[in-house]
Every structure is written in C-alpha cells, then in structure tokens.
C-alpha cells in the first residue's frame with residue numbers, strides 16, 4: 001500500500017482516487033443529476049445522533065449474525081457493483097477472497113467481470129447473485145441456473161434500474177468499459193455496446209437502454225420464482241407501498257437502496273427511507289440497507305432502526321484498488337472494528353441491544 005496507514009474508509013477513498021484513471025474514478029464516485037441523493041446518503045447519517053448508555057458490561061461485543069441461513073462475522077456485506085476489474089486486475093475473485101477472509105457476505109453483480117464459477121471457487125463466505133432484468137430472458141435464466149448450480153444462495157433483483165440514471169460525469173467523459181474488461185457471465189454480443197465510447201454520452205446508459213427490460217412489473221416476478229428454488233430479494237425499494245407489495249409477492253428480503261445516488265436523483269437518503277419500509281414489512285422478511293455507509297456508527301444507526309445488515313458499494317472498490325483481496329478484507333475489517341467499538345461505547349454489546357432507543361428517547 002501507499003505507506004500512510006489506512007485507518008478509516010475515507011483513507012482508502014483518498015488512496016484509491018490517486019490510483020485509478022480519472023474516468024474510472026468518476027464512474028465509481030459519481031451519482032446522477034445534481035448528485036443530491038448521493039450527498040443526501042451521507043448528510044442523512046450525519047444528522048442522526050446516537051444515545052449512548054453507560055455502566056453496561058461491554059468487555060465483549062458480539063457482532064455475529066445469521067442472514068437467510070448464512071452465518072456472518074458481522075452484519076456487513078459487499079453490495080453488488082459491476083466490473084470489479086476496473087479497480088483491480090483480479091476483479092471479483094479478489095473481492096470474494098477478501099469478503100470470505102472477513103467472514104462477510106458478498107453480493108455478486110450480474111455484470112461481474114470474472115466468471116461466477118471462478119468467484120465461487122475462491123469464496124469462503126456466502127455469495128448472493130444480483131440480477132438486472134434483461135430483455136433477453138433466455139440469458140437471464142441461464143445466469144440464474146448457473147448461479148444456483150454453483151452454490152449462490154440467494155438472488156437479488158435490482159428494481160431501481162429500468163434504465164441507467166443521468167450520470168453527467170460519465171457523459172462528459174464519454175465513459176465506456178475498456179475492451180479487455182467484460183461482463184463475462186453474459187453474451188459478448190449483448191455486451192458489445194458497453195465498450196463503445198462516444199463523447200457526450202455514457203456507454204453504460206446506452207447499453208442499458210438496449211438491453212435492460214423497462215416493461216418489468218410485479219406480475220413478472222412469478223416467472224423468476226418459477227426458474228429457481230433460491231430465495232429472491234428485491235434491491236432498490238424506497239417506499240412503504242412497494243415494501244408491502246414485495247411482501248405480498250413473497251420476497252425473502254428487501255434491500256433499501258437508492259443505488260448509491262446513481263439512479264433517481266432526489267430520491268430519499270437510504271437511511272431516511274428505512275423506517276417506512278421496516279414499518280410496512282412488519283418483520284415479514286429481513287430488510288437490509290445500502291447507500292452512504294462509511295463508518296461503524298453509520299452501520300449502528302441502520303441496525304438501530306431495524307436493518308438486519310448493511311451493504312457497502314464504493315468502499316469495497318476502494319479497498320480493491322488499494323490492495324486487491326487484502327484491501328477488501330481491510331475495508332470490511334475496519335468497518336466491523338468500528339461497529340464493535342461503537343457498540344461498546346454506546347453500551348450495546350449484543351446486536352439485540354441495538355434498538356430504536358439508540359436514536360430516540362423511549363416514551364414514558
């Protein structure tokens with residue numbers, strides 16, 4: 001690594017920014033539109049103070065948890081992000097090694113730049129597979145079958161991307177995926193447009209317009225359920241209405257997310273949308289959150305509101321860029337160590353003690 005110690009996720013961010021090419025860095029860091037939602041994901045966490053309790057025995061704090069049958073060292077995981085080879089030559093294989101070493105969950109993107117098989121071969125922790133709904137249902141079905149056969153334990157259908165958001169950084173840079181980095185789990189011909197650079201436009205926006213199916217509705221979920229016995233989670237839910245529909249449609253879980261501020265600009269901060277989703281779900285399935293989680297106290301706030309776990313997107317790419325598998329392990333390790341610290345300093349040594357009283361004074 002650089003020499004200077006990387007002590008918090010912001011240190012990894014700064015180091016990654018120095019290492020990556022400017023257009024790749026913009027692709028990773030950017031949001032859509034005015035980047036209001038991107039900024040809101042962070043500022044919303046900053047607005048929530050924690051209410052610590054003292055004179056509680058906090059000699060040992062227990063972060064271990066179970067999510068849909070998977071044992072995790074901490075309620076923290078890797079959010080699905082496309083093309084990890086943009087950040088490190090080993091791509092998702094390094095990420096899976098790092099996440100496994102940290103004992104944490106990894107959600108692999110359908111746009112991974114390493115094969116589902118190579119990723120599964122090195123993974124020592126649980127893997128879930130994220131899906132975009134492709135117009136080519138035959139290819140979608142094939143990826144699902146492959147993931148299931150390889151031991152991926154759940155499917156995470158991303159619902160916030162009927163098309164890709166207006167990402168002005170990528171348009172200005174004429175961003176396209178370098179030709180040697182491809183979504184190897186999908187058809188080469190289908191992915192060809194991701195490599196087509198044109199100034200003033202984003203190749204990924206154009207690609208998604210052609211290949212993602214924007215006609216998807218709730219009625220289509222039955223088709224996906226019919227393909228597989230795997231649990232299906234929905235990622236990108238932000239309202240009580242959609243959360244209720246998700247439960248009615250029998251989903252195994254929900255990821256509250258605004259896609260890291262990259263889709264609808266002006267969507268609520270993830271942490272602000274979490275309470276209404278949890279309220280509507282009423283314990284029927286686990287609810288996870290991603291978007292702007294950068295510290296252990298951020299994670300603690302989401303858990304206090306009732307999230308079962310948090311996922312991190314960009315920080316994992318920072319870790320990859322800084323040090324491959326060990327960088328990913330270190331990013332996840334720092335976050336877990338900060339969470340453990342925050343549990344001790346707030347007098348909540350067990351996850352079951354992490355409740356709404358951390359944020360709001362109990363009545364009476």
Ligand SMILES: Cc1cc2nc3c(=O)[nH]c(=O)nc-3n(C[C@H](O)[C@H](O)[C@H](O)COP(=O)(O)O)c2cc1C
Nearest residue numbers: 079080081082109158259260290291292312313314
């Ligand atoms: C570079 C990048 C690529 C992403 N690719 C995907 C993807 O392929 N599928 C998906 O569901 N979400 C994708 N996301 C969204 C992440 O899963 C996640 O929602 C978001 O990054 C969380 O916010 P954070 O980066 O603030 O932690 C991507 C995000 C970034 C930054």
Ligand SMILES: O=C(O)C(=O)c1ccccc1
Nearest residue numbers: 082111164204208259262
């Ligand atoms: O960049 C993203 O956020 C993302 O999800 C995506 C969408 C389409 C193609 C590649 C990545």
